[in-house]
Amino acid sequence: MERKVYEEDARGVQRDDEMMLPFSAKPNRVGIFNVGTGKGSSVKEFVEACKKATGVDIKVDYLERRAGDYAEVYSDPRKIREELNWTAKHTNLKESLETAWRWQKLHRNGYESTSLSSSSLFSAY
Structure with a gap:
């Protein structure tokens, strides 16, 4: 199971003009990229991490x-x-x-609710 890629990481790909310029300056060049960590987790590891991050005792039938x-x-x-x-x-x-859970709790309606800037979510890192 691929680990979640943060919106902040993805924005780094999208907005970092200095990084993108060498690629985008090449005429007729189109690229498809895997944006991820290259690390995987088992379903069990993922569920255990979800339990710890949310504080919810998730019942699992293996x-x-x-x-x-x-x-x-x-x-x-x-x-x-x-x-x-x-x-x-x-x-x-x-x-x-933990960061994804914190964001979800602050934005019950998804991106519709913008009570907190995304940059403050990452201030702990």
């Missing part, structure tokens, strides 16, 4: 692996690192989930 289930799934951010010199800043699963 089942046998199904035929065709992947053992591991994660992105390979090598291309974006090599071509744009970009890496995710927020890579700790528990901290990532």
Whole structure:
């Protein structure tokens, strides 16, 4: 399971003109990039981190692996690192989930509610 990529990390890809210029200055150049950490987590690790981040005792029924289930799934951010010199800043699963949970609690209606700027969410990092 690929770890969550922060909006702040994604904005770094979108808004960092100095970083994007070498790529965008090449005529007829289009790129597709995996934006991620390159690290994976098991479903069990993810659920345990969710429990810790939210304080909610999530009831889980563990089942046998199904035929065709992947053992591991994660992105390979090598291309974006090599071509744009970009890496995710927020890579700790528990901290990532805590930040996402804090944002969700502050924005019950999603992006509709803007009671807190996103930059203040990351002030602890």
